[in-house]
Amino acid sequence: MANDLPILLERHGHVAVLTINRPGTRNALSGEDMFAAFESRFAELNADQGVRAAILTGSGTAFCSGGNVAEMRDKTGMFGGGPEEITEGYRLGIQRIPRAFQALDVPIIAAVNGPAMGAGCDLASMCDIRIASSSARFAESFVKLGIIPGDGGCWLLPRVVGQSRAAELALTGDTIAADEALLIGLVSRVVAPEELMPAALELAGRIAANPPQVLRWTKQLLRQAQAQTLDQALTEAGRVQGLAHQTADHHEAVNAFFEKRRPVFSS
Structure with missing residues (x-):
């Protein structure tokens, strides 16, 4: 059934709304179906020229609780095996999500409706723009579980809030409220x-x-510029222009x- 899908998709004209649909785990990021859903939904958006913007939110009261801590405890899923197996489990598992975001051509807004913890905080950071409910909470909380941000948080978060703020969040694991998230950008x-x-x-x-x-x-130029010199960015901007x-x-x-009229664009 459509309502059982890991990520639901609704269209509002030229806007696509994606909803993470695992309220029973507070929208934890786990399982092949979830990882594949990000890839397939984003490929769907890329292929549809009628989609000009997207929104990502969570079902229920949470945006995303991060990784599945029960699977960590039980050493199942991508958390099973020795160091080599876990490395491969991350590559074939949750790390597919930031790669899918990197390949997404459509501008995407995170509508953070509740807690965004650990990988959930990083998930919000993968979006181009973030808007939060006053009930939202954020934490780069991996250190509290004795692990590191295996989904790319050490690359993502400094690009959003700067190196010092990112270090404070990642090294303390502290939870911050929505108003503080606004203050730090x-x-x-x-x-x-x-x-x-x-x-x-x-x-x-x-x-x-x-x-x-x-x-x-x-969006492509904004994304590419993160790893370019000014001269490289100018060259690419000239080509696209x-x-x-x-x-x-x-x-x-x-x-x-x-x-002096409103333009009518092609799709």
Whole structure:
């Protein structure tokens, strides 16, 4: 049944809403079906030029509780075996999620509706923009379980909040409330719980009002620039700009500007 899927997908015009659908484990990231679902859902979004923006949220009262601690205790799933087996388990397991995000062309907003703990905090960091409910909580809590951020958190979190803040979160494992997450730049907005999805949809709608291919190109440039020198980034920006200037959507946007009307883009 569709409601049993690990990640549900709804369309709101040009916006796709993805909901992690494991409320019984507070949306823990575990199991082949969950890892494959991120890959397949993101491939679906990439293939659909009608999708201009996406939102990721959690079902129930949590955004994502991180890894499945019961599986850690029982040494099952990707936590089973010796060091080599666990290394391979992570590569073939949870590490597929940040790689899937890296391949996602569509801008994506995390609508953090509740606790985002451990890998759940990193999951929010994988998104381009984060909005939080006032009931949300965040923790880079791996150290509290005697493990490290095996899903790439040491790469992800400093790029969101800076090296010092990331180190403080990762080395203490402390839980912070939504208002502190706002202060350190982990999220860009905090709203009342009932306003979370309307706010996320409104923001996604403002993004989706723009040309679809240019949105994807812009996201791609933002992502690539994290590992580029300024000269490399300028070279790539010039190449993509050459393509953008040839698009029908560019000509439509310029014409609409001079005709003082709202542009109508291609998909």
